[in-house]
Amino acid sequence: MALYGERGYDETTVAEIAERAGLTKRTFFRYFTDKREVLFWNSDLLEQQMVAAIEAAPTSAPPLDLIGAALDAAAVRFEESREFAGLRHRIVASSPELQERELIKARSMATAMTRALCARGAGDTAAALTALMCTTVMHVAFEQWVDDPDRTPFQQLAKDALAQLRELTAAG
Amino acid sequence: MALYGERGYDETTVAEIAERAGLTKRTFFRYFTDKREVLFWNSDLLEQQMVAAIEAAPTSAPPLDLIGAALDAAAVRFEESREFAGLRHRIVASSPELQERELIKARSMATAMTRALCARGAGDTAAALTALMCTTVMHVAFEQWVDDPDRTPFQQLAKDALAQLRELTAAG
DNA sequence: CGAGTGATGTCACCTGGTGCCATCACCATA
DNA sequence: TATGGTGATGGCACCAGGTGACATCACTCG
Structure with missing residues (x-):
């Protein structure tokens, strides 16, 4: 949510979200089916x-x-x-x-x-x-x-x- | 549409649609913004x-x-x-x-x-x-x-x- | 201490979608 | 006929979302 607010939704990549959360892209997709x-x-x-x-x-x-x-x-x-x-x-x-x-x-x-x-x-x-x-x-x-x-x-x-x-x- | 009906939407790839139409994937996306x-x-x-x-x-x-x-x-x-x-x-x-x-x-x-x-x-x-x-x-x-x-x-x-x-x- | 279990990481892979440039057909004009 | 412009297409590289398969690690229970 913070990233979406800062850089915009389209400009935010899942890898970045995962990194900010201290996780991996793969793990992100285990919690959320989608971006x-x-x-x-x-x-x-x-x-x-x-x-x-x-x-x-x-x-x-x-x-x-x-x-x-x-x-x-x-x-x-x-x-x-x-x-x-x-x-x-x-x-x-x-x-x-x-x-x-x-x-x-x-x-x-x-x-x-x-x-x-x-x-x-x-x-x-x-x-x-x-x-x-x-x-x-x-x-x-x-x-x-x-x-x-x-x-x-x-x-x-x-x-x-x-x-x-x-x-x-x-x-x- | 024919391919979507035959094989289902999810199972149909854009490359297949393009091939059936005698076109390229790239050309498909010039006509349709989306699948x-x-x-x-x-x-x-x-x-x-x-x-x-x-x-x-x-x-x-x-x-x-x-x-x-x-x-x-x-x-x-x-x-x-x-x-x-x-x-x-x-x-x-x-x-x-x-x-x-x-x-x-x-x-x-x-x-x-x-x-x-x-x-x-x-x-x-x-x-x-x-x-x-x-x-x-x-x-x-x-x-x-x-x-x-x-x-x-x-x-x-x-x-x-x-x-x-x-x-x-x-x-x- | 060892087995099982759940959460995570890693990697390879597929597909949708885009940017960039080359090519080709067609058409107008000199 | 030759030439140059224009629009449609192909080809290619590339990125991001998303998934499957397997390894790893921590934690718990007997």
Whole structure:
């Protein structure tokens, strides 16, 4: 992460990372499957927590509330490390391959939530749509949250974005 | 594409593709920036057509109608080559790196539509949410459409998915 | 003390991807 | 016809990401 920040992602070689860490290139690849994966070390944890939030919600909760619960869970993790998230986000934004990786992580999150929603009795299509809307709102809110000079809480931004999404689909 | 279908994407080397095409590895990379890009040859065309559909819609149209117009444009292109889309989809589904590429293409589509929506006077957040909902519905409908034994038209599936999304956000 | 086990190093190797220069076909113009 | 320019291709060397196979070393357990 330090090296990525100092010299840029593309300009950093795995050999250099390994050297800085006092290891070998080979050993690096035993810990990380990828050069990219370093930036997504804890992503599955976030996924698990959002899924758990959905599973823990009351059975009668409508889809939008489930999304809200998952976003609240995400908010907790995000607020834990705002400046780190900012650095990480800037690095990811600098490289297309990292954005690709970020997108597939989001997709993985969505499919996990889809499974959880199906397990709660939602139809396949409804579950998929709901989960994807959740990642959509998360993405939009995250873009506003990171590097926000006012340091507005993520939870607030996510709530607003969700409300706006509701308006958009209701109007007309 | 033939080689990807025969031997699988991962097992196919660029040198083999070039040889089959009567070219050199070097020449291949002058036409395609990537080994992956072969599968996404016409993706920018689809993007342009969906953007054009949004721009061509009446000024008074609500967001959901704009999404509908863009999806109709996509439907036209999809129906042109159903079996090809099926093969292509199967190949993409077989490889994570191809899925990553597909996701970033969808994202690029979304940002292009976001720009178009902003140009029509939509707010930044509203535009982003609308565009992402469009790609979401497109994805869900596409998954149902491809390899569907009943050969239901894409337009129908997209319309249904969009209606279901509306229900999901309205309920509660 | 010796065997087994897990983490690391070492090396060879493959493949995707790029820079650089040579070559060749084609085309316009004198 | 000869000449020179231009665009597409080939050839080559090279780098970086990534993997497999084997050696080594530390640590633990009996």
